[in-house]
Amino acid sequence: MDAASVRLAELLRAGLPADAVLTDPDITRSYGHDMASFCEAGTPAVVVLPRTVEEVQHVMRTATELRVPVVPQGARTGLSGAANAEDGWIVLSLVRMDAVLEIDPVDRIAVVEPGVVNAVLSRAVDEHGLYYPPDPSSWEECTIGGNIGTASGGLCCVKYGVTAEYVLGLDVVLADGRLLHTGRRTAKGVAGYDLTRLFVGSEGSLGVVVRAVLALKPRPPAQLVLAAEFTSAAAACDAVCRIMAGGHVPSLLELMDRTTIRAVNDMAQMGLPETTEALLLCAFDTADPAADLAAVGALCSAAGATQVVPAEDRAESELLLQARRLSLVALEAVKGTTMIDDVCVPRSQLGALLEGTARIAEKFDLTIGVCAHAGDGNTHPTVCFDASDAEESRRARESFDEIMALGLELGGTITGEHGVGVLKKEWLARELGPVSLDLHRGIKSVFDPLGILNPGKVF
Known part of the structure; x- marks a missing residue:
């Protein structure tokens, strides 16, 4: 370690247990x-693992x-590089702050x-008969802090919404060490600007979340799932449009293409x-699923499903x-490495996105599998x-960029739930435009005037 790193570790150890400061x-x-x-x-200069x-x-x-x-880091299951460090930085891992402090069935x-x-x-x-709906695919590993930082979604979003809709209040340590309390624990509250929502999805660039008040719902009945096979992705996407236009509210509506099924x-x-080109999974957790x-x-069936099989x-x-x-x-096991895009489009454009992705895969001679939270595009x-x-x-990187461009052309967004990190910084600028980016930078400077919180991320 150089002299600066030694000095940094010494100062950190003055307020942390010895086993909470890692320098190897x-x-x-x-x-x-x-x-x-x-x-x-x-290579970070030091990793700290605080408990308080x-x-x-x-x-x-x-x-x-x-x-x-x-x-700031959680379980590092992110897919955009938001948790990446550079030489000489501090990694602030929050995995040891893992207590469920309170569950209140009355206030939910x-x-x-x-x-x-x-x-x-x-x-x-x-x-307690309650339910926390956001459930990313990595739910057995990912942390609530990471979910808040990236505004995670999951399989249930079509009915229950994303992480942002469940974060009522936060305790956040700011860049200078001050402790900020945002939001509330009440069902309603509109006092002041909504700083809580500002932190959700900020990817550790505005502050360090150290406590969260989360809304819960009553535990729903057990859901039943239906699987429908289609001879084309277009037919499966047509079925999605029919389901949503028909006023149905599934607890889950997911799509897997042929490449994904085989993997x-x-x-x-x-x-x-x-043998199918697309598999649609639909679930209901209603009284009569x-x-x-x-x-x-x-x-x-009306959209062209060749087989419809409800789970018993x-x-x-x-x-x-x-x-x-x-x-x-x-899909990662297919060739050892993947780039996972996260393009969200209006439901009506879901078929166009899948068809366009297939053309991009052919153009670049690559295997590109598609799975989707079809109910929300x-x-x-x-x-x-x-x-x-x-x-x-x-070719993989170029195909990834073309898929994002396609998503924007279809009226979508470059990220529905994975965040921007460093992977999509250039594309965020294209989506937001210069006026919005100026405001983003201004907000960042208010919370982090020295620019020490996760610099180089998002924008």
Whole structure:
């Protein structure tokens, strides 16, 4: 370690337990990045793992004093490089702040620390007859703090919405170490600007979330899932439009294309129908899910489904959902590396997005599988490539960019739930435009005048 890094570690240890300050380069390097491809990362000077708010404040005061950049991190399951560090930076890992502090069935809220794993919270509130809906595919690993930082979504968004709709209030440590309280724990409240929403999706660039008040819902009935097979992605997307136009409110409406189906079968031997071009999964958690599935099944058949199979029980339903949750992992296994796009388009343009992605895959001679939260138009075209092949890697990056351009052309957005990080900075500028970017920079300067919080991310 150089003299500056030694001094940094000494000051941090003055307010942190010895085991909470890591300086071994082999260890700090492993904390230097999330799961995104094509995003540069360095070796942090130090990784800190605080357990208390006061310890987080000490880290930020030290960083301010020495003008050292800080990267807040959760489980590093992100897909845009937002958790990546550079040489000499501080990584502020919040995984040890993992307490569920309160569950209130009357007010229907949970108060949690940022390191709580999504699935752990879901199971904890379930014991009280409650439900925390946001459920990213990485829900068994990702943390609530990370979900808040990237404004995560999940499979249930079509009915229940995204993370931002469940964050009522936050405690945030600012760049200079001050503690900010935002929002409320009441069902309603409009006092002042909505600073809570400002932090949701800010990717650690405005402050460090150290506590969150989350809204809960009553636990719904167990959902039943229907699987519908189609001979084309266009027909499956037509079925999605028919379902939504018909006023149905499924708890889940997911799509997997043929490439994704084959990848899941190859990895997990799940026996999904490889002869189909698209598989649509629809679920209801209503009082009579079988009746709802029957109605949706008729719409799928009218759109051209070759087979419609409703699950008979919860076990069958969970098996189908597990196949969908494995999609991204299975696609990564195709060639070893993936670039996972996150383009969200109006539902009416879902078919055009899938058709355009297929043309892009053919143009660049690449395997690109698509899984999608079809009910809200959020697609995940996933480019599979060999990272050791420079030419294939170049084509992968170019195809990724063309998919984002296609999404914007169709009236969509470059990210529905994964965030911007460093991967999509250029594209964010194209989507927002210069006036919006100026305002973003102005807001950043108010909260972080020295520019030490996750610099170089988002914009």
